[in-house]
Amino acid sequence: MSKILLVEPEKSRRYHTQYPPLGLLKLAAYHKKRKDKVRFVRGFDNDGFYPNKIYITSLFTYAYEPVHQTIRYYLEKYKKAKITVGGIYATLCGDHLKEAFGDRIRIHKGLCEEAEDILPDYSLVPEWKASIVFSSRGCIRNCPFCSVRVLEPEFRPKKSIRHLVYPGHKKVILWDNNILASYYWEDIFQELEESNLEIDFNQGIDARLINLKVISRLKRLKIPLIRLAYDTQGIREPLKRAIDLLKEAGFNGRQILVYCLYNNPFEKDTPETFLNRLQDLIDWGVISYPMRYEPLEPREKNTYVSPCWREEQLEMVAKARRVIGYGGAFPPYEGLKKKFLSAKSFEEAFFLKPISQCL
Numbered sequence: 482m483s484k485i486l487l488v489e490p491e492k493s494r495r496y497h498t499q500y501p502p503l504g505l506l507k508l509a510a511y512h513k514k515r516k517d518k519v520r521f522v523r524g525f526d527n528d529g530f531y532p533n534k535i536y537i538t539s540l541f542t543y544a545y546e547p548v549h550q551t552i553r554y555y556l557e558k559y560k561k562a563k564i565t566v567g568g569i570y571a572t573l574c575g576d577h578l579k580e581a582f583g584d585r586i587r588i589h590k591g592l593c594e595e596a597e598d599i600l601p602d603y604s605l606v607p608e609w610k611a612s613i614v615f616s617s618r619g620c621i622r623n624c625p626f627c628s629v630r631v632l633e634p635e636f637r638p639k640k641s642i643r644h645l646v647y648p649g650h651k652k653v654i655l656w657d658n659n660i661l662a663s664y665y666w667e668d669i670f671q672e673l674e675e676s677n678l679e680i681d682f683n684q685g686i687d688a689r690l691i692n693l694k695v696i697s698r699l700k701r702l703k704i705p706l707i708r709l710a711y712d713t714q715g716i717r718e719p720l721k722r723a724i725d726l727l728k729e730a731g732f733n734g735r736q737i738l739v740y741c742l743y744n745n746p747f748e749k750d751t752p753e754t755f756l757n758r759l760q761d762l763i764d765w766g767v768i769s770y771p772m773r774y775e776p777l778e779p780r781e782k783n784t785y786v787s788p789c790w791r792e793e794q795l796e797m798v799a800k801a802r803r804v805i806g807y808g809g810a811f812p813p814y815e816g817l818k819k820k821f822l823s824a825k826s827f828e829e830a831f832f833l834k835p836i837s838q839c840l
């Protein structure tokens with residue numbers, strides 16, 4: 482019997498996620514099945530549990546510093562334990578991690594196949610009430626700005642996910658990158674419908690694959706919010722068509738949220754083309770959610786500026802999201818509609834009057 486310590490770096494402004502560490506919860510279930518003794522901790526543990534193996538997870542590449550701190554702590558504290566570091570940063574930036582820690586840690590890239598199809602041990606996070614599920618891994622698209630092609634290079638759909646829903650949970654959150662590309666999407670929708678739980682296709686659904694059949698299946702789910710993406714100008718027409726179909730089927734524009742990538746160095750994305758996409762969305766009566774592009778290599782969050790953008794323009798978007806947005810999004814409110822649709826330039830759209838002029 483091994484003693485396994487599972488570590489999530491301490492949450493902070495620099496290491497922030499609202500979700501539990503799914504990979505660690507799966508590892509917990511896997512090791513418990515093997516009768517290993519398992520302990521899960523957040524941050525820096527100090528309670529006399531001496532593990533043989535330690536698994537440390539990681540988040541996005543810009544959140545690497547807290548991961549390094551955690552590794553340093555456990556290397557120092559448990560000198561004999563074998564430490565494995567996995568997760569997104571470890572997968573995308575193995576060389577960076579190796580440079581910092583050499584052979585003192587093992588780097589795990591990608592998924593942990595043995596634990597991939599196991600029900601995560603949600604008993605370790607009793608405050609969390611939703612099952613997070615992948616009914617497929619990878620994506621059929623190969624967008625150059627997206628990390629999925631590195632994190633999950635092969636598209637692999639599952640036929641069933643029923644066994645991944647935890648008894649007592651009220652909601653299922655799907656983290657599929659492109660569920661509609663799955664050969665089994667109808668089987669999965671059927672299971673979701675039968676679960677009678679609230680459903681969130683959290684990573685968005687691919688507007689290009691939405692048709693009347695998909696809409697009729699979506700209508701049968703308890704789905705408060707439909708998430709789509711408008712990352713490049715190239716998907717304008719299929720996206721518009723998908724939104725029209727959703728609205729015709731009775732979905733309200735305020736139930737449709739569209740992610741809108743900006744600061745993207747790959748797609749000739751400029752402040753003006755970003756504004757055009759926002760104007761489309763507000764004109765179509767749906768919520769837009771700007772997403773600032775972050776590169777895959779490790780660097781401080783919000784410091785990358787793509788060649789077609791200037792730092793002050795990125796700051797204008799961030800400020801507008803804080804001041805006139807709602808939770809970082811731009812809902813199709815009349816005031817916002819007027820401001821964005823009448824603007825002749827990016828600067829005009831994102832200019833905010835100083836407070837003294839508003840009084």
Ligand code: SF4
Nearest residue numbers: 620622623624627658
């Ligand atoms: S469609 Fe979305 S998930 Fe798929 S590669 Fe493009 S950005 Fe990534």
